[in-house]
Amino acid sequence: MSWDGADDQWRTSTSEHFQVHYLARHEAMAQRSLTIAEQVHDELLPFFKFAPQQRTEMVLVDDFDFSNGWATPLPFAQIRLFASPPQQISSLEHNDDWLQSLIRHEYVHVLHMELEGGVVASGRKVFGRAGLWLVPPLTLFPHAFTPSMMLEGLAVYLETNHEQGFGRLQSSYYSMQMREEVDSGQLDAMNSVILAQREWPTNRAYLYGAYFVEFLADRFGEERLQAFLHGYARQIMPYFLLDSYLRSYFGQPLESLWQQYQIWLQQRFGDELAELQQQQTTSELLTVASRRRQPTASDGEHLWYVESNGEDRPRVMQLIGQQAPQFIAWADGIQALAVNDQGQLAATRLLSYADGRAWSDLFVLHEGDWQRVTQQQRLRALQWDAAHQRWLATRSVDGLSELVAVTASGEVTTLWRGQHGEVLGELAVRSDGVIVAAHKPRAQGWNLARFVGHWQALTNSQAVENSPAFLPDGRVVFSADYDGVFDLWALTLDTEELPLQRLSQVASGAFAPQAWRGQLVWQQYGHSGFQLRVADIHELAAFSLQQWQGDYDYQWISGNDYPSRDYSPWPTLRPRYWLPYWSANDDQSYVGFSTSGQDALARHNYSARLSYDLQQQQTDWALSYGMDNRWLLSWQRSHRIDDVGFAELTRREDLLVLARQNLWASFEDKWRWHIGISHEYERWVRGEGPVTFDRAGLRESLLGIATTFDNRQSYLNVPGTGWGTYSLLVAESNDVLNSDYDGMRYQWEGRHTFDLPGRKTLTLAALAGYAEDQAQPFRLGGSDFAVEGALLGRDEFSLRGYGSSAAIGQNLYRTQVSYRHWLGRVERNWDTLPLGMGDWYGNLFVEQGGAWFDDNKRPDMAAAGAELTAELILGYRLLLPVSAGVAYGFDQQRDGDWELYWRLGLSF
Numbered sequence: 001m002s003w004d005g006a007d008d009q010w011r012t013s014t015s016e017h018f019q020v021h022y023l024a025r026h027e028a029m030a031q032r033s034l035t036i037a038e039q040v041h042d043e044l045l046p047f048f049k050f051a052p053q054q055r056t057e058m059v060l061v062d063d064f065d066f067s068n069g070w071a072t073p074l075p076f077a078q079i080r081l082f083a084s085p086p087q088q089i090s091s092l093e094h095n096d097d098w099l100q101s102l103i104r105h106e107y108v109h110v111l112h113m114e115l116e117g118g119v120v121a122s123g124r125k126v127f128g129r130a131g132l133w134l135v136p137p138l139t140l141f142p143h144a145f146t147p148s149m150m151l152e153g154l155a156v157y158l159e160t161n162h163e164q165g166f167g168r169l170q171s172s173y174y175s176m177q178m179r180e181e182v183d184s185g186q187l188d189a190m191n192s193v194i195l196a197q198r199e200w201p202t203n204r205a206y207l208y209g210a211y212f213v214e215f216l217a218d219r220f221g222e223e224r225l226q227a228f229l230h231g232y233a234r235q236i237m238p239y240f241l242l243d244s245y246l247r248s249y250f251g252q253p254l255e256s257l258w259q260q261y262q263i264w265l266q267q268r269f270g271d272e273l274a275e276l277q278q279q280q281t282t283s284e285l286l287t288v289a290s291r292r293r294q295p296t297a298s299d300g301e302h303l304w305y306v307e308s309n310g311e312d313r314p315r316v317m318q319l320i321g322q323q324a325p326q327f328i329a330w331a332d333g334i335q336a337l338a339v340n341d342q343g344q345l346a347a348t349r350l351l352s353y354a355d356g357r358a359w360s361d362l363f364v365l366h367e368g369d370w371q372r373v374t375q376q377q378r379l380r381a382l383q384w385d386a387a388h389q390r391w392l393a394t395r396s397v398d399g400l401s402e403l404v405a406v407t408a409s410g411e412v413t414t415l416w417r418g419q420h421g422e423v424l425g426e427l428a429v430r431s432d433g434v435i436v437a438a439h440k441p442r443a444q445g446w447n448l449a450r451f452v453g454h455w456q457a458l459t460n461s462q463a464v465e466n467s468p469a470f471l472p473d474g475r476v477v478f479s480a481d482y483d484g485v486f487d488l489w490a491l492t493l494d495t496e497e498l499p500l501q502r503l504s505q506v507a508s509g510a511f512a513p514q515a516w517r518g519q520l521v522w523q524q525y526g527h528s529g530f531q532l533r534v535a536d537i538h539e540l541a542a543f544s545l546q547q548w549q550g551d552y553d554y555q556w557i558s559g560n561d562y563p564s565r566d567y568s569p570w571p572t573l574r575p576r577y578w579l580p581y582w583s584a585n586d587d588q589s590y591v592g593f594s595t596s597g598q599d600a601l602a603r604h605n606y607s608a609r610l611s612y613d614l615q616q617q618q619t620d621w622a623l624s625y626g627m628d629n630r631w632l633l634s635w636q637r638s639h640r641i642d643d644v645g646f647a648e649l650t651r652r653e654d655l656l657v658l659a660r661q662n663l664w665a666s667f668e669d670k671w672r673w674h675i676g677i678s679h680e681y682e683r684w685v686r687g688e689g690p691v692t693f694d695r696a697g698l699r700e701s702l703l704g705i706a707t708t709f710d711n712r713q714s715y716l717n718v719p720g721t722g723w724g725t726y727s728l729l730v731a732e733s734n735d736v737l738n739s740d741y742d743g744m745r746y747q748w749e750g751r752h753t754f755d756l757p758g759r760k761t762l763t764l765a766a767l768a769g770y771a772e773d774q775a776q777p778f779r780l781g782g783s784d785f786a787v788e789g790a791l792l793g794r795d796e797f798s799l800r801g802y803g804s805s806a807a808i809g810q811n812l813y814r815t816q817v818s819y820r821h822w823l824g825r826v827e828r829n830w831d832t833l834p835l836g837m838g839d840w841y842g843n844l845f846v847e848q849g850g851a852w853f854d855d856n857k858r859p860d861m862a863a864a865g866a867e868l869t870a871e872l873i874l875g876y877r878l879l880l881p882v883s884a885g886v887a888y889g890f891d892q893q894r895d896g897d898w899e900l901y902w903r904l905g906l907s908f
Helices: 024-048 098-114 118-127 148-159 172-183 204-220 222-232 242-250 254-279
Strands: 010-014 018-023 056-061 069-072 078-082 296-298 302-307 315-320 326-330 334-339 345-352 358-366 369-372 379-385 390-397 400-406 412-417 423-429 435-440 447-451 455-457 466-470 476-480 487-491 500-502 509-516 519-526 529-536 541-543 564-566 579-584 589-598 604-613 618-627 631-643 648-666 671-688 698-710 724-733 744-756 760-771 778-780 807-809 811-829 835-852 861-874 878-889 898-904
Touching: 010 024, 018 024, 024 056, 024 098, 024 222, 056 098, 069 098, 078 098, 098 148, 148 204, 172 204, 172 254, 172 509, 172 519, 204 222, 204 254, 222 242, 242 254, 296 509, 296 519, 302 334, 326 369, 334 379, 345 379, 358 379, 358 390, 379 400, 379 423, 390 423, 400 423, 435 455, 435 466, 466 509, 476 509, 487 509, 509 529, 579 604, 631 671, 778 811, 778 835, 835 878
Parallel strands: 018 056, 056 078, 296 334, 423 466, 807 835
Antiparallel strands: 010 018, 010 564, 069 078, 296 302, 302 315, 315 326, 334 345, 345 358, 358 369, 379 390, 390 400, 400 412, 423 435, 435 447, 447 455, 466 476, 476 487, 487 500, 500 541, 509 519, 519 529, 579 589, 589 604, 604 618, 618 631, 631 648, 648 671, 671 698, 698 724, 724 744, 744 760, 760 811, 778 807, 811 835, 835 861, 861 878, 878 898
């Protein structure tokens, strides 16, 4: 949830089964959301035959310049709605009303994951809304921890209405994608789709899952599918019983069902594919496949496009005639490209801000660098208007589409603003100022329209007409699925008849046409990604628009007037579950519990773990509270047993932290400032044996300020950081608060990762520290990387090949060189069990460092080693990188030696 603006006021409206939380200016959309949600609830109830006992919390946000949403049952049933309609072809465009489609899809998730029965229902009454016990893997939400293909597949299946013509399963886009899967000659295996991490297509869980659910309903009937869902909802250990329940309800394990499913797909799409391939025209390949549609621009002679292969830093390339593509600029965050009549390239770039927003702005290219023109104006599609010497762009604000003009100085003028349910897509502007766009009127499908102060329809069909551009002869060329396949068409605007010509005939789908050197360039979907292709402009056939005339009979849902009030976090902030906790060793035996909670906006978050040591009769706890990504407050208390040979001492450690993160940000919010307080108190509280000890203990109280710069990027097929720089500068004082230490402590850390060709990187890193005489010294050595994770209060650093605290001192430095190389991809699950494997990669490193006091400088310590990492995937979605490494410390006088180590990461 982004931070509030000065005038932002949150409100809450309530209906029978839902609550929606929203900014006051979004009240009309929020009331529609409740009305739609209640209707969707009534429509889905006959399928699920179940409804949650508590209201589902919906939050309407306008923080992102892209379309999305999500749902989860934890800690309460909730849905997040992004108030940003889809404006580009991506499969989401096949809807009657984008808000209704979004709510329907996400509420299917809620009803699906909320299903309960038997011991699951009883367990929720005892433990509340507990998510997952890791050992053993038990859950009170069995459907929340099934493969994504089953969750997303059911949602896409139930969002689709074949009779009224909306939803992805009846769309030409999904048909195109699955045709290409069949054409590849190797439909994805079941144990691959279960994971669906990085392989193409990136929406495999949705695509394969939706058709699989349709296959089950077609082969066995919806009643059997419903019975399976309700039966499986009774299982407290679902991971290990998925195959058993599939056998019970469908008579076969998942592997057998999947083999039949693949045959079903080949039969469904095979004949259509063969016919299309016989009819398709030839074209020339310009670029290798990209994982997404590439932003492109053309001035007729030059073609610019974004090259993004998931392995290297995205970049803008230029094609001139038959020359090899030339590098023009880096393409970080670019969403659209355009060029003016002076040959200046412009782009809209999506930027992520410290306050949680992700908004797009206009940039122009000047001498190889992108110069910012607008500030948080949320511009998306982009074109140059030569007749008026201005940029034209679309944007979505408060869920409403707009057409705006932007001057060279960044002045923005709104030319048009739509009503709810009306969406503006991609633009085309002719040299004489004629503006054509893909336009979705309220309760209708996508058509082409001409801007005359308002949008005047050029077409009126049930096809999805999209991505228009102008040819040199003045015709508008665009993509449309008139016959169920996205092909390229041309429309003559200057005659009353508006004659239509087919310009391509492909077997997959053609999008985003551009005129270039007397030819036509477009992006063609394939079974390895989107490709740029080129062909001569030939009219394959002529048609009349009347042949494709047709309206949709979509129902427009107006909002009811539900009661509203000011938002309060308290009703949703209470704990919703508790989980028992236990652990034991030779000296300690802990029992306890943990819980956590948040408000509906997820602005306030807290967690608590309390445990009692039955042997030592001591209480430990870990308490934390966070307010969005700004405030953090935590208090941890723990006890350890120190064996001093002739006695055992119980040491109590208290750590309190108060931090204010993201205090100030600049440089596209890559540079940020933070401040915090940490108080650490250690003392012995109990002894056994002939020993006396000082109970006063030792306190370290620090006030620190830190500044970070972080422009690092990650790429789909590159392990870890793909490129970028991270830098940290910290100053901490013991003199502001009550501390047993005195003086200042300073730290600096910097690392830069170079993007090498392919899936390889080279990282150079260094850190340095200085502590005044009475401040706590630094410690260097060991392979415990977790100690370096804190922003403030850190004084321990790793150096592999040496023991922990091999060097101690008020001065510190360490340098590292690391080469990381991707080695392979498995991306397979172990049948239906909750264990799979993703990528694996290696790392070679050399590091050197030292820590010393001013009067006792000792030789530096050096080490080298290698590390192998394999990505384990637990529970179908929990990515757990497991690294095993070996290091050798060269300085044997400092106990340098061979060291074997391992570590775990975590990503969900």
